[in-house]
Amino acid sequence: MQLNYDVNLDAAFEGLLGDVNNIDSVSRIIEGAGVEFGRGVQSGTDEEQSKAAALAMTLAQFEGFVVHQHVESAVLAAKDVVSVLRKGRIWVIAEEALPKNSAVYLRINGGTYLGGVRATADAANTLDISDKVKVVKGAAGAGELALLEINI
Numbered sequence: 001m002q003l004n005y006d007v008n009l010d011a012a013f014e015g016l017l018g019d020v021n022n023i024d025s026v027s028r029i030i031e032g033a034g035v036e037f038g039r040g041v042q043s044g045t046d047e048e049q050s051k052a053a054a055l056a057m058t059l060a061q062f063e064g065f066v067v068h069q070h071v072e073s074a075v076l077a078a079k080d081v082v083s084v085l086r087k088g089r090i091w092v093i094a095e096e097a098l099p100k101n102s103a104v105y106l107r108i109n110g111g112t113y114l115g116g117v118r119a120t121a122d123a124a125n126t127l128d129i130s131d132k133v134k135v136v137k138g139a140a141g142a143g144e145l146a147l148l149e150i151n152i
Helices: none
Strands: 024-030 040-043 049-052 062-066 081-093 105-107 126-128 133-137 145-151
Touching: 024 062, 062 145
Parallel strands: 024 049
Antiparallel strands: 024 081, 040 049, 040 062, 062 081, 081 145, 105 126, 133 145
């Protein structure tokens, strides 16, 4: 029995859709491990697969962000089916301060948030996805939520 309740609920969480207007998402089967809700993914071996962002990933391989869904385990495993947002708005965790309208770089190697976003490049460890993604509501610092608009 639940006896404690939060009075001030969070406005959003990682992988939550920002709204339901003009969205385009595709169902994908997870290939491998390391995929989390709200993180950017790349195309997999087969057309219906997506996998975690990885070193040497190109902009053409960027598939979108994994949309949150309520499941028994928050840990996604190989062969789980997820929705990948290709057009619309989604809440994501920023790896660093991410001002509104800043450049958007996807973490493809190392760091705390693989598949997460940041405002500055980190050598070969990030991929510039600014042509496909814009920051609608920025994050003041690392670990905070930002609202992105994606259009692939």
